[in-house]
Each structure stands twice: as structure tokens, then as C-alpha cells.
Amino acid sequence: MSENLIELNNVCKEFVTAKHYPGFKGAVKGLFSKETVTKTAVDDISFAIQEGEMVGYIGSNGAGKSTTIKMMSGILTPTSGSCVVNGLEPYRERKKNARNIGVVFGQRTQLWWDLPLGETYTVLKEIYEVSKNDFEERMAFFNDVLNLQEFMHSTVRTLSLGQRMRADLAAALLHNPKVLYLDEPTIGLDVVVKDRIRQAIREINQNYNTTVILTTHDLNDIEELCQRIIIIDAGKKIYDATLDQLKCDYGDSCSVLFEWKQNLDSNQEDMLQTLGGQLVLHKQEKGIQVCFSKKECSVAEVIAKIMGIAEVKDVQIKETELTDIVKRIYQGSEGKTV
């Protein structure tokens, strides 16, 4: 077992805001009130990540993903609990920590708006004191995987979203950080650019053994990049396991879609009703969807049963997708908390 590179223990983060009242009267009332509202964005989260891991950190909007990343990168100070990255508490030793991490926030660039891109890297080289050799070697590598050459002389403000994201990624990695935080790195990008970015992240992880923590709404990112997934909801961690484990835990559900050759008569309808049991039936306009767990019966059995009742024109078998699994986990957690 190698040492943990990142360790979060019972981390909480609360935000306090002034209370706003609705309506016109409320606006006037607000002028004189001192009431505040406390919101817990991150609620008692703990996890450990080892060097070289690629971890997907997911949750719905406002679940606390970005807040966690910001605490790990030193932008926010936790309200309670401890957060250690490479032996440092990020918010206590900001400058030292900054050398260990690279950050890309999808919606916001870290680059200088008015500088030509090439100039940006010169500035970053100075800031992070990257040696000339390292600089040249890494720039060559980034050019290779991210194709920066074509817009190296453009001003950052003129770059397209996809170009900017590639540029931001290179900027975050120029000093060869131990940890790379990616907050929605593929948001709003087209399929081709998404693919290139994923490819680059993978190569960086392989070449430099960079630890990658990734938040995203696009679960394809996770599927293609991460070995491990952490799911949070309403500030709480609700799932943490490898992707394989996840599929093993939840990937057993399966659904088969049948299209009838002709409409069913009432007799056949009745026979369908008797199936029940392990099978969940959803009637559709011209057919039926049958959901079941593969642990309880096989696809072949299900098909045989249905075809025994009526003539079938078409059959579609759907394995569970990651999206469905995650949806189920969310629903499960809601069930628990309500």
C-alpha cells in the first residue's frame, strides 16, 4: 500500500448568507434585518486518494462538488475537519500547495484574458520557476496531445471554448503538479474536442503518474477515464467504490423491450398480468418493456416467457448504463434521508 496523497477527514463547509424576504415589503424589511441563513454545502465528507489514481467526483448541481475541490486546492477554508494534500493543509500553506496542484475550472479560465497564449506560458514558467529544459519538453508534449500550435499566438479572449479548455489544461500542467483537479473540464465542448481532452488527460496520467480528480455531469468522462467513483448528494458522500465494483453492485438490472406484431387480445393481457414476480412490466404504445435483475432470471428466460404469450415483431435488450445506476443511487439516498 502506498501512502495516501489526499486525505479528507470529516470535512464540513458552511456558508452564511443574509436572509432575503420576498416581495416589495420584504425588500424594505431586509434593510433593517440582521437575520442570516446557514447552508451546509459539504457535510462530513471523508475519503482518501492515492498517488496516480483517477477519481470521478460526481453529484447533482449544488451537491458540493466544487466546494470540495476548492477546499482541496486551498481556495476555501473548511469550517471543520481536516484536509491534507501531499502532506500540506492547502489553505494554511497556500504557496507551497499551489506548486503541487493544477486546477482547471470548466466555466472559468485561469489564463490572462489579454495576453497572447504563448505569452501566458512564459509568465507561468516564471511563476512556477520551471527550468528551460522542462519547459521545452512539456510544451512539446502538450503540443503533441492538445494541438496548441494552431492558436499559440492568439489572445486568450479570442479563443473558442474548446481551444481555451485545451490551453487551460496545458497551463494547469506546466509545472507538472502531483494532483490535477478538473472541475467540469468538458462542459459545453463538442464530441471531437471532448475526446481529445480525455485522451490528453489519460496520457498525462500515464506519463507523469499525475493524480486526477474529476467532477463532471458527463458520465462518459468518468467511464473513459476513472477507475474509481465518489458520489455525493446534498453535501454528503453516498457512494465510494471502483467503477467495476459499482457495476457489480448495481449493473445487474436489465431491460428488454418487445414490440408486438399485432395488438393483444384481453386473454393475452391477462396472461401478461400473471407474469409479475421478479419482472416489472411497463406497457408501451405498441409493446412492453420488461425490467428485471439478472441475478434472478436470465435474458433468455424472459424472452421465452413473453414469446410464449404473444407474437413479437422486435426485441431490444438494454444493459444498464452508468447514468441509470447513478440515478438509482441518488434515488436510494433520497429514500434514506427522507
Add this chain to the structure above:
Amino acid sequence: MKKYLRIYWPFAANQIKSNFVYKGRFYLFILRKFLGMFIYYYLWMAIYASASSGELGGFSRSEMILYVFMSYTISDMVMVGISSEIGYDVTDGSVAMSLTKPIDYRTRLVFKSLGVMIYRAVVPTLFIWIGLEIYKVCKLGMPVTNPMTMTATLLSVLFSFFIYIFFDYCFGMLAFVTTYIFGMNIIKNATLNFLTGRLIPISFFPTALQKIFSFLPFTAMTYVPVMIYLGKYSGMQVLEQLGKQALWVVVLYLFGSFLWKKIERRIVILGG
């Protein structure tokens, strides 16, 4: 008319409301207005203390006190800029977007400013005016402003609002020429401070300049209502000044429409 109000009034109401929401900003706004007024109050007091005669530029010391506070409150109330907003809208392309909506761009801006004006008329202007009136009677020993003068002043203030906003609308069209509206605004504000009489009464200027100013719309933005309030105009002169203000409202409105037509054509062709 009713329908017109129903469409545009929400823009004004929303401004009034949002001005209340940020309480810090609310208190600061009042503080800021007072600071500016007091700098000039003290400056003028020092100036009068050093003067050999009790009257400067046709103003007694008491009149100057009223002048400082009135010109400040009136210009703050009526000068609700829209050119910066036009500047933003041009830069991010929402001007072109507004062409697709069944709402007139200028009318919307005017109503938004109207909301701010109404808000400022209540806080703090109204209170300052009441305080000033009390001060005027009790401390300066001057008579209470008569209702006729007050009505004429308020009417003149309303004209000032429209003159300024239609002027600022034309000014905002510069955003189609330069992106540096911030810099343009500094020039505009400095010039207006001077030409509207906010910094110093127009009567302090050499007569030749005063003549030139009377052909420009700027004195109608601040100087005229204050002079009406101070009773510096005779009845006929008041009517003449109000008529002149009304004329400026129309002229600037038409000029704004003319500019917009020209620019609209350009937007349609070039796409903002």
C-alpha cells in the same frame, strides 16, 4: 396608454425594488451624496468668509447654501445614466437581441431609469428637501417656498430627467464607435458637472460663455430647476424656461430616434 404602462412599468418597479435589496449599498449611497454636498458646502462657506461683499455671482451666502444642496440632489435624481448599460449591451450583443423582442429598447431603458429616479426622489431627496426647507426658514430666516414655485420646480425637474436621459441615450450610441465607454463617461461627467451648473452656478462664468450655454441643453438639466426654486426668475421667465426645457426634450428625443434608425440599419446588415 394603459397597455403601454402595463408592459413597461415592471421595468421601473423592478429597479425600485432591487435598489432596496442591497442595504449596504442603500446606506452608502446616501452617505456618498452627503459627502459630495458637504465638500462644496464647506468650500463655499470658506469662500464667502473670505469675500469682501456678501454677494458672489449674484448669490447671497444663504442662497448659495440652498444652491449647493439643491443642485446636488436634483442632478443626482435626474442623472440616471443609461449609456453604460447601452455600452454593455453593445459589447455582449444583446442590443441585436433586443431587436427581436416586441419591446422598444429606449422605452425600456427610460422606464428602468424612471424607477431609479422615483427611488432616489424618495430616498434621500425628499428628506433632504424637507430638511432644507426647515433649515431655510429657521436658520436662514427666509420665507417658506410658495406652492407655485414648488410646482414649477418639480415640473422643471421632471423635464430635466427627460432631457438628461434622451441626451444620455444619444451619448450611449457612441458605444457603437468606441468600446471604452468608461473613459467616455468620465469625460461626459466632468463636462456635465461643469456645464449643468452643478459645480458652480452658471452666473459665475464670463457673460460670453453664459450666452453660449443658453443655446445648449445642459443648463436645463440642473441649473434651471434650481434657479426656479430659488425664485431667481420672474413669472414670465419661469414659463419661458419651462418651454425651453420642453423643446429640448422633443429635440433630443427626435435626435435619438434618428441615431437609432441609422444604427438599427447597421445592426441588421452587420449583425451587431
Add this chain to the structure above:
Amino acid sequence: MRKLSRYFSLYRIFVMQYIKTTMQSKVDFFIGLGGFLISQAAGLAFLYLVFEQIPSMQEWSLEQMLFIYGFAQLPRGIDHLLTDNLWMVGWQMVIKGTFDKYILRPMNIFFQIVCERVQFDALGEILVGLVLVGRAVANGTVQVTPVKLLFFIVSMAAGAIIYTAVKLILASIAFWLKDSSAIMTTAYEVADFAKYPIEIYAKPIQIILMTILPFAFVAYIPSTYFLIDANFWKTIGAECAVAAVIWIIAYKIFQKGISVYESAGN
């Protein structure tokens, strides 16, 4: 030493870049410069028009008033030229969360903010200041000696530090209130008090100008050292002391502010 040279070389890159972009948009540059020149011209015209009516104002002649006025512009212009980006902290960076990026880099945060912008508009203020001070020297309103020249420079630097410190404190308020631009604008209006002799104001205002918002020390008080040979320690000396104290306070508040910074998106 190596650290220092790293900071210098970075500053050079940014300034060169800023000059380059300024050259590209000459129109904007002249608009900005013109804006500040016209503002100054309005202030000066005010003085001229007033002094048409009175011989002197509470012992101060027009020439002396002009010196004070010009003297006040210089530290303000220097501060404006070099640290204008602090406005963005109070106005946008905290509320939009763009302040994040400074925290993520292994360099001094104040330096990072300041070096991102050189506000050439300020040359308007500096130009007016220099002309007015030069004029006062030429017509004998103030005398030049090597010692006075030295203290003049010291006073300019200390004055600029006071301006920057006040701005830093007010910008830092944004860490608690999200947007402190209204407070900053207010304080800048207070700075206008500094252009005139502070004796003309009521006592409470004088006290504010010498304590909470110590703008009296950036112009009027030190200028009396040059105008009427006022005591050095009560003028330039006091200015330097105030500059040192307020800078330390400002920097502490700024650091405290960063620790409570909440970023955006919540």
C-alpha cells in the same frame, strides 16, 4: 534575491504587454487620458472662477491653492497608475469568483492582482499634477532645495501608499460583503476633500480625514511643508508614519479577507 528578480521579470512582462495593447487601441488611450484631463480642468476652472470673486481664501492665495491641488494629484495618480486592478477585487472578482486564480498560484496575491493592470489613464492626473507643481516652482510659490526635492519624492511615495492602503482595505471588504465597489466610490469622493485646505471643513470631517480615511496626509498637510515651511515632523514625518501604519493594517485585513473568501457558485 532570486525571488525578487522573479517578481521583477514578471512585472516587466505584464507592463510590456499592457503597453502593447494600449498602443493597439490608441483611441481608447486618448479617451481615457482626455477624460482625466478634462476632470482636472473642471476642478481648476472652478478655482479660477472662484478666485475671480475673492482675493484669497482663508490666507491661501490662488497660486498656493493651485500648488495644493497639483500636489494632491500626484500620489493619487501614481496609485491609480499602478494599483488600479484592486478596484476589480471590490467590484467583480469576489462576487464572480475570479479571485480563485490568484490563490492557486505560488506567488504573492497582492502582487499578482496589481501587476495585471497598468492604468495609463492616470497619466492625465500625473500630468496635471506635474504642470501645477512645476508652475508653482517657476513662479516662486515654492522654493527648490536638494533636501526639499528629496522629501517631495518621499512624500509622493508615502502618499501613494496611503491611497493604495485605503483602497486595499475597502476592496477587502468585498470578502465579507461580496461587492464593495459602492464603498470604494464613496471613499474616493472623500479623497476629493484632500484637494483643499482642511481647515475649511467642520471639526468632525477634519478628524475623519486625519484618522479613518487619512487623506489629509496625502496632500494638504505635507504641502504646507513646502508652502510655508511647516515643521517637518508634523508634515512629511507624520505622513510617512501614517503610511506605514495604515499599510500594515490594510495588509492584515486583506490577508484575513482571503481566509474568509467564499469563492462563487454557491
